[in-house]
Amino acid sequence: MTKRHLLSLAILSIPLVLAGCTKNPNAPAQISGVVKYNGKPLPAGTIVFHDAEGKAYSTSIHQDGKYELTDVPTGEMKVTVDTEDFNPAKVQPTYGGQRAAKMGMSETPAPPGLGAPPSVEDKKAVYVKIPEKYRTASSSGLSATLKKGKNTQDFDLTD
DSSP: HHHHHHHHHHHHHHHHHHHHHHHTTTTTTEEEEEEETTTTEOOOOOEEEETTTOEEEEEEEEEOOOEEEEOOOOOEEEEEEEEEOTTTOOOOOSSSSSHHTTTEEEEEEEOOTTTOOOOOHHHHOOOOOOOGGGGGGTSSSEEEEEEEEEOOOOOOEOO
């Protein structure tokens, strides 16, 4: 490469480098906390923060009930919680097994780096049925006001 080509490449790379070094100005908040159901940590599920424009920001609830979400806009958010992805009655095998055989496919291993999906038994161990009202923003009754920086908000769901 000539010096001219190298200089052109360097100049064209500057906006990419600068873009990678800046934070998203529309998402300056982080939020974390614990989700409980009837006073006990909810061992699995998804918590979703819905902004006034209808955009949703979601994260998983860990076995100790804790959640953490970064790069969220500031402002008033409606909050929903859902555990039905862990309902063993609704779980279908994702990789191979009887479902694959019914579809005429051979059993295949999980993609590298992902590990096997949770088994039905694993999901039985963590699934907790919560009231349906917590699944939709209009009925959950949950909200949070996010400010710039770190925010902490715990939620205690009840029957």
